[in-house]
Amino acid sequence: MKTxxxxxxxxxxxxxxxxxxxxxxxDSAQCRVTQVLAKKDGDGTVPRNLxxxxxxxxxxxxxxxxxxxxxDAKDYKLDLNVDKKQRMKTGxxxxxxxxxxxxxxxxxxxSVFSAKQKQLLSTAYSIENKGLVLLAGYKHADxxxxxxxxxxxx
Amino acid sequence: xxxxxxxxxxxxxxxxxxxxxxxxTATQFESELAEHPALKARFExxxxxxxxxxxxxxxxxxxxxxxxxxxxxxxxxxxxxREARLKHAVAEPPVSIWGxxxxxxxTPVAWGVGGAAAxxxxxxxxxxxxxxxxxxxxADASDQxxxxxxxxxxxxxxAPSLAPSPTHVADAESPKAPDAMTEFPLPEANNADVxxxxxAGHSGRISHIDGKHGTTTVIWVQEDDExxxxxxxx
Numbered sequence: 569m570k571t572x573x574x575x576x577x578x579x580x581x582x583x584x585x586x587x588x589x590x591x592x593x594x595d596s597a598q599c600r601v602t603q604v605l606a607k608k609d610g611d612g613t614v615p616r617n618l619x620x621x622x623x624x625x626x627x628x629x630x631x632x633x634x635x636x637x638x639x640d641a642k643d644y645k646l647d648l649n650v651d652k653k654q655r656m657k658t659g660x661x662x663x664x665x666x667x668x669x670x671x672x673x674x675x676x677x678x679s680v681f682s683a684k685q686k687q688l689l690s691t692a693y694s695i696e697n698k699g700l701v702l703l704a705g706y707k708h709a710d711x712x713x714x715x716x717x718x719x720x721x722x
Numbered sequence: 723x724x725x726x727x728x729x730x731x732x733x734x735x736x737x738x739x740x741x742x743x744x745x746x747t748a749t750q751f752e753s754e755l756a757e758h759p760a761l762k763a764r765f766e767x768x769x770x771x772x773x774x775x776x777x778x779x780x781x782x783x784x785x786x787x788x789x790x791x792x793x794x795x796x797x798x799x800x801x802x803x804r805e806a807r808l809k810h811a812v813a814e815p816p817v818s819i820w821g822x823x824x825x826x827x828x829t830p831v832a833w834g835v836g837g838a839a840a841x842x843x844x845x846x847x848x849x850x851x852x853x854x855x856x857x858x859x860x861a862d863a864s865d866q867x868x869x870x871x872x873x874x875x876x877x878x879x880x881a882p883s884l885a886p887s888p889t890h891v892a893d894a895e896s897p898k899a900p901d902a903m904t905e906f907p908l909p910e911a912n913n914a915d916v917x918x919x920x921x922a923g924h925s926g927r928i929s930h931i932d933g934k935h936g937t938t939t940v941i942w943v944q945e946d947d948e949x950x951x952x953x954x955x956x
Binding site for chain 1 (some may be wrong): 921
């Protein structure tokens with residue numbers, strides 16, 4: 569009886585592991601990268617198409633920048649451990665890779681490349697579903713680029 | 723020759739040399755020159771000096787670039803003209819506003835503007851006010867949002883095909899029209915746990931913004947070691 573209980577527990581535990589593995593293989597996410605040009609001249613108004621990050625753009629972090637312009641936006645459909653890379657209108661490229669999904673958190677790797685395809689940044693972070701990360705400081709024209717990376721579970 | 727007469731002769735010599743003596747005095751001095759060889763020698767010395775200095779100045783003048791000379795002369799001339807205009811401006815009484823208006827009316831420009839305004843008035847009277855947009859139409863037009871060069875949903879460009887990386891790389895997203903981009907929820911709970919960051923040789927830092935969406939992580943890259951304008955540097 570005791571042996572039977574142990575065997576049943578072991579099978580149940582193995583089954584749970586297998587279920588988790590299958591779930592991991594199906595992990596996928598949807599991300600949007602918004603490319604913003606921040607310039608030091610302007611009246612400080614955030615355009616309507618950037619209202620979703622207005623509180624961030626008008627924070628002290630970006631106090632030096634008085635105008636913001638949406639340059640480009642790209643959607644990414646990410647499958648687990650699959651690199652996706654897209655080029656923006658400025659020539660910069662962003663690579664995204666879903667590293668895993670744990671509960672409500674997504675683990676993502678983001679790489680930024682210059683117009684000459686020189687890597688400028690590579691980072692891996694965990695973030696809540698629908699969370700937003702800003703990658704800023706990339707020189708372009710007479711301003712700086714900000715990439716708003718937002719991902720949600722699919 | 724006593725001292726005072728010597729001084730007088732010296733004075734007369736220079737005056738004679740400069741042509742400042744009247745005819746009678748000059749004639750008298752010329753007889754003095756004939757009687758005093760030393761005085762005549764002094765006079766000849768002065769003549770020699772004059773010729774040498776004169777030739778030197780002429781030679782120096784010939785070396786000046788003609789164009790440079792013209793330029794300098796033009797600048798001097800312009801300066802004189804400016805001074806003259808200033809003097810006249812001060813001398814003339816200020817012109818009244820009516821004087822200026824009457825002067826403007828006499829110009830062809832004023833006639834042209836007046837003619838155009840008269841023609842427009844005639845057209846308006848003949849055709850009537852009904853030709854233009856109505857007040858309600860104009861109000862409706864003003865209520866419409868101004869056309870925005872950028873759509874609310876950003877356009878998606880065609881993504882280039884990608885070279886394979888060590889992990890399997892799928893093709894890039896196919897291009898989408900702006901309206902076809904999926905709705906994306908507003909950001910929430912943005913605090914990220916950054917596990918790895920590689921600034922690829924550049925300077926960088928991680929900071930946070932406390933805002934509407936909780937704490938938002940900002941990863942700054944500093945290209946070319948330029949100073950970063952941020953709250954820390956303000």
